[in-house]
Amino acid sequence: MSESNSERDGNRKLLVVGLIIVLLSINGILFYMQHQTKKKIDQQDETIRLKNTELEDRIKQYEALKADFERQSQELQGMGLTNDSLQTKLAALDADLKKLRSFRNTSFSLADQRKFKQRAANFEAQLKKKDEEIARLKEDNEALYGENTNLKTTQNQLNDTIITVKRNNQALSQKVAIASRLEAQNIKVTTINQKGKEKEDSDEEFRAKRVDKIKVAFRLAKNEVAEKENKDIMMRLIEPDGAALYNLSTGSGTFMVNGQETFYTAKRDILFDNSGQEVSFIYSKGGPYKIGQHTIELYAEGNLIGKTTFTLK
Structure with missing residues (x-):
């Protein structure tokens, strides 16, 4: 067990x-x-x-x-x-x-x-x-900017040069214009009576009542700068009261002087030949002349080229 x-x-x-x-x-x-x-x-x-x-x-x-x-x-x-x-x-x-x-x-x-x-x-x-x-x-772009800057500088310099040249040309043109102005030398004033007899003012006053016509004769001085070409010569006969004789029927008219319209008494168109040529005006008023001092002004191309006076009594 x-x-x-x-x-x-x-x-x-x-x-x-x-x-x-x-x-x-x-x-x-x-x-x-x-x-x-x-x-x-x-x-x-x-x-x-x-x-x-x-x-x-x-x-x-x-x-x-x-x-x-x-x-x-x-x-x-x-x-x-x-x-x-x-x-x-x-x-x-x-x-x-x-x-x-x-x-x-x-x-x-x-x-x-x-x-x-x-x-x-x-x-x-x-x-x-x-x-x-x-x-x-x-x-x-930087290279182009540099080139553009140089070009602008060159252009500005060129513009300055052009402006200078223009100014010089303008100054030269002004000098040439002045130098090319005609000059009336030996200005002589004579009176012509009704019989056609001329009388020169030889330190004696002309008698107004005997004057029928006024003759203004002068010689254009030689100028090598002036162009040999046709030129208009204007004569202003200014009476004692300060007014220029003006009669359209006798060939009077107007022209520009210093930007102003001015009356002229008579005009001659001549061929300037730089020979010292003689130029003359014979002007008939068609009426009695005033007593006192008269002024003769001669112009060409808008410039005064000669001036003289004579007296009628």
């Missing part, structure tokens, strides 16, 4: 030990499975973290690329240039940024990562190429 009990106790111990071993095995298996599950979850979390980091880094990269392309566009506008390709790139970057930001709510797969990484590399290459192009354009 005692042997039977001992055997049963031994079997129980074996059973307990077996159960313990089984439980320990199950616990070991469960621990292993839990560890593996945790490891897998950690790996998944790390993968998600890396994907999120990659996504945010890519978004930042695209935002920086957009800012650089906008800078390039502003630099070109500052130089007065436009570039449609830059606007196209900016539109493409906006579309990519919108897509990248949408991945925050969805999966950012490895394929997507490779795709946007490659696109970013292409954008960076285009950005670098455009920066080099803009740098060359700036150098060209």
Whole structure:
């Protein structure tokens, strides 16, 4: 009986030990499975973290690329240039940024990562190429600006020279105009009576009642500057009251002197030949002359070329 009990106790111990071993095995298996599950979850979390980091880094990269392309566009506008390709790139970057930001709510797969990484590399290459192009354009603009500045300086100097030349020419023209003025020399006034007899005023006054005509004779001085051409000589016979004799029927008219319309008594059209030629006027008033001092003025080309007086008593 005692042997039977001992055997049963031994079997129980074996059973307990077996159960313990089984439980320990199950616990070991469960621990292993839990560890593996945790490891897998950690790996998944790390993968998600890396994907999120990659996504945010890519978004930042695209935002920086957009800012650089906008800078390039502003630099070109500052130089007065436009570039449609830059606007196209900016539109493409906006579309990519919108897509990248949408991945925050969805999966950012490895394929997507490779795709946007490659696109970013292409954008960076285009950005670098455009920066080099803009740098060359700036150098060209600076060179052109320098050339334009030099041209403006040269042009200003040329304008100053032209103005100086014009002033000199004007001054020279004025001098030539003055030098080319005719001069009436040896002006002599004689009176002619009704019988045609001339009388020269030799320190004696003419008698007004005996005067029928007035003769004015003079010589044109030689002038190498004056043009040899037809010239009009105007004679003004000014009476003692200061009025010039004027009668359209005897050939009187008007001409300009210093910008003012002036009456002349008689006119002669002569061919100036620079020979010291003699010129004369014979004027008939057609009525009695006034007593007092009369003045003779001679003009050519609007300039006073000679003047003298005579007296009738």
